[in-house]
Amino acid sequence: MKQGVIIKVSGPLVVADNMSDSKMFDVVKVSDEGLIGEIIELHGDKAFIQVYEETGGIGPGDPVYPTSMPLSVELGPGLITSIYDGIQRPLSVIRDQVGDYITRGVVAEPLDRSKVWDFTATAKEGDEVETGDILGEIKETVAVVHRVIVPHHVKGKVKKLKSGQYKIDDTVCEIEAKDGIKKITMVQKWPVRVPRPYKRKLRPENLLITGQRVVDAFFPLAKGGTACVPGPFGSGKTVIQHQLAKWADAEIIVYIGCGERGNEMTDVLLEFPHLKDPKSGATLINRTVLIANTSNMPVAAREASVYTGITIAEYFRDMGYSVAVMADSTSRWAEAMREISGRLEEMPGEEGYPAYLGTRIAEFYERSGRVSVLCSGNREGTLSTIGAVSPPGGDLSDPVVQATLRVVKVFWSLEDKLAFQRHFPAISWLNSYSLYHENLEESLRNEVAPDIVETRQEAMKILQEEAELAEIVKLVGVDSLSPADRITLETARSLREDFLHQNAFHEVDSYCSSKKMNTMLKLILKLHHLSIDALNGGVPFEELAKIKVKEDIARSKYIPEDQSVQLEKIAKSAESEIEVLKRMYAQKDVVLGF
Amino acid sequence: MQKEYLTIKDIYGPLVIVEGVEGVKYEELVAVELKNGDKRTGKVLEVDGDTAMIQLFEGTTGVDIYTSRVRFLGRGIQIALSEDILGRVFDGMANPIDDGPQIIAEKRIDINGDPINPYARDYPEEFIQTGISSIDGLNTLVRGQKLPIFSASGLPHNRLAAQIARQAKVRGSGEGFAVVFAAMGITFEEANYFISEFNKTGAIDRSVLFLNLANDPALERVATPRMALTAAEYLAFDKGMHVLVILTDMTNYCEALREISAARKEIPGRRGYPGYLYTDLSTIYERAGKIQGKTGSITQIPILTMPEDDKTHPIPDLTGYITEGQIILSRVLYRKNVLPPIDVLPSLSRLKDKGMGKDKTREDHADVNNQLFAAYARGKEAQELAVILGEAALSDIDKMFFDFANTFEMSYVSQGEYDDRSIEETLDLGWKLLSVFPTGELKRIRAEYLKKYLPKFKKEEAAAD
Secondary structure (H helix, E strand, C coil), X not given: CCCEEXXXXXXXXXXXXXXXXXXXXXXEEECCCCEEEEEEEEECCEEEEEECCCCCCCCCCCEEEEEEEECEEEECCCCCCCEECCCCCEHHHHHHHHCCECCCCCCCCCCCCCCCEEEEECCCCCCEXXXXXXXXXXXXXXXXXXEEECCCCCCEEEEEECCEEECCCCCCEEEEECCEEEEECCCEEEECCCCCCCCEEECCCCECCCCCHHHHHHCCCECCCEEEEECCCCCCHHHHHHHHHHHCCCCEEEEEEECCCHHHHHHHHHHCCCCECCCCCCEHHHHEEEEEEXXXXXXXXXXXXXXXXXXXXXXXXXXXXXXXXXXXXXXXXXXXXXXXXXXXXXXXXXXHCECCHHHHHHHHHHXXXXXXXXXXXXXXXEEEEEEEECCHHXXXXXXXXXXXXXXXXXXXXXXXXXXXXXXXXXXCCCCCEECCHHHHHXXXXXXXXXXXXXXHHHHHHXXXXXXXXXXXXXXXXXXXXXXXXXXXXXXXXXXXXHHHCCCCCCCCCCCCCHHXXXXXXXXXXXXXXXXXXXXXXXXXXXHHHCCCHHHHHHHHHHCCHHHCHHHHHHHHHHHHHHXXXXXXXXXXXXXXXX | CCCEECCEEEEECCEEEECCCCCCCCCCEEXXXXXXXXXXXXXXXXXXXXXXXXEECCCCCCCCCCCCEEEECCCCCEEEECHHHCCEEEECCCCECCCCCCCCCCEEEECCCCCECHHHEECCCCEEECCCHHHHHHCCEECCCECCEEECCCCCHHHHHHHHXXXXXXXXXXXXXXXXXXXXXXXXXXXXXXXXXXXXXXXHHHEEEEEEECCCCHHHHHCHHHHHHHHHHHHHHHCCCEEEEEEECHHHHHHHHHHHHHHCCCCECHHHCXXXXXXXXXXXXXXXXXXXXXXXXXEEEEEEECHHHCCCCHHHHHXXXXXXXXXXXXXHHHHCCCCCCECCCXXXXXXXXXXXXXXXXXXXXXXXXXXHHHHHHHHHHHHHHHHHHCHHHCCHHHHHHHHHHHHHHXXXXXXXXXXXXXXXXXXXXHHHHHCCCCHHHCCCCCHHHHHHHHHHHHHHHHHHC
């Protein structure tokens, strides 16, 4: 392979001559320091290269070494619990090699080559297998069984397959294919910009339980669905992403920290080994892969990080798992695209973003879904994607938000007004939406409660009414409202403060099971019905406004999951308290009647 | 022997284009010597074949095409560091300006620094007591955090920053601390205020000052914060000190960046600022933090003035997306003579939850904090309502919140420049203010804490009646 020569350096963009052998999106090593770059344009013998590391000290005349390989990730056991940079270099290994700072030209293997894994064969010698079929299993962590699947373009008869102790590069299986014997190891390579193929897409119709009341009750996400969380800074995007990464009932979580704060990644790293998954009981880190390309790390690698993350997620999807990807924040990814585009002197679209912004965003989100994966039998996997968007000034007309809204099905709109009131999660109940309500109806009725859809609609209606009544109150004051309307306001307040508000940092409230969520919602609505009923029975609003049980309802979110009896008690005391009031005023009526 | 080039082709704005160069590297440091012996420094912004584009820090005044000599120094911009920098004053390019000797370097470090490996970071969680209620109580600052002050012209941000520098301490620790102060384009008077404040408290001996004042070359400002942060990293991670870095005013820094970008004819992003402003700012702010296994830490307090008090302006906006919260000053409060005029509701410290609680501050801290916020927000709403309807139209409970918002501003937020409140004083003050409400309204506080703390303040009230 001939070697190229640099002729121009401008920030992360390097132009090299004598590159006629190269293909688009091939990886190259720039200069003798071996900086990793990717070819993004070809003009005759000249190649335009985006470099994934700082380019200070690089100049014309320095060599460029082609690798003839597109940017790829390594897939195999050892991914879970790892933390990678944007181009899949493990940060722990980098630290061992070069210390606390990430210096340039570090070469680090994505997967540990010396680790010995316990491989259990599940297929048998003599089996006919094709792409995606499971050959064997490895207990990768306490929570995850890593399935070794037949790589792409391999089909044939298993000739040799034995359980035992292997390193990832060892041959675990030999398959006799048409064109000879294929040796299968536990590791595969896959180019990040190419979606991994599947048989066909299916309609997402299972609920992804997140343990967040506002999400699960009002704006649910399906397994295999897509959601976006746009909001100004300080509105809690990252906390929501972290909460979902912690509590969502997916089997694998891929968390992509794309151009965000270093300390946030550290937070995840330090916290996840201690938090328990409510379903499996293992700590959360045992199902998590982290990609951290913080804001001060090279901008081009930030562009690659989302692809690295989603490719790893697809790999686990192909094993038949439900995978959730959190990308925080896709705006930083879009900005990285803009920066590279600017350096290429491309004609800019809206706000300086490249004209292909919308296409890239759509392509990214379309890699999620519920699919029937490639294999000889029938296996399903789901990949859900949740992207945070950070529009400038919280302005939703931002091109990244708009391009994202065109493709995602769930929109959780964060409002800084709510954040100022410390109403978290600051998801607006009026502006957000989920288009999965219909898809999920059956799943909701089965998994949450048979009447959850109706309960939700009623609660939503009360909140809508509150918004309308608030307008009137602003003009003429609260006293001019009818007592029934004032009850509605009280109930709406209770819905907001006692139900929708959820304290992510409270040991109990951080996760709310769907059963508890349903009970809480019903409790608030029950009090509403009782109050309206009492009002009709002659009890004045003032009495109903100050009943004691409200305090218990307000605290119901802090009742641990295993003490649900207490919730029932609250419902009982609501009934009895209202009953007392009703009787009191009924007697008064009788007295007055005489 | 380095080659000297006499081949300048173009000069425009702060940029110089040199032709026929060989072996020039991106971001290399450049020395330009004028005919009269004046020396300028610059750095390479782009190399294209044998043409180099250089940005001069001191500007291009007096540079000519035919006699100015250009030398490429074969290295990036470095700063000479040793422990002797403490107590010294430097200009924006780290040359001493206090009549002291040159620093004899123990180390020379490239000012661009490398990103801290997120895997090597230690999570900041040691509570720093600033003695200011609205920070300690509501927007707790921790060691290794970056918490900017969003201010506007005419507001007392410098006094607040000086107060923090003066009062900040981690309780129960006597570890070495230092202040690194970087001034970018502020006036002599403002810089002098900080120097005299540091002098008054003796903090000057533990301080390093980098001053690029309003009349100094604007483009030097691009290097100044990096000089300061490289010095801070040296003190924190080589010498094990806890370093507080004050950067003021980031708005001037961004303007210098815009000037260079405009001169390069780059496609501008919002308001003419370059598209890479976010990336550039992050390489400054992200240098705050703590590293596992190292004693030292870097806590950053950048100050910026929001043009037209607009929080959505690109500078505060992008800063807010990188930093761990923000302290916002309010003109309305300042007019009411609330000092420091911290606008509590939009202010935020993202790391507060890690810095508060048992063993750090007090067990009830998080709950009291949440309750104060909620009550103040509701009080503010009531005030808005009262503007339209008149105070008389408020319900009894709303009136309570209305009054609460006023007392809260006047006694909790407002405390004056020299009042150093301990965290217990701050928390107790919070309880005292909240004690006016019926217990049922205090929904954000756990029952056990209500039981433990509230009676004390309710009783005091009862006794006062």
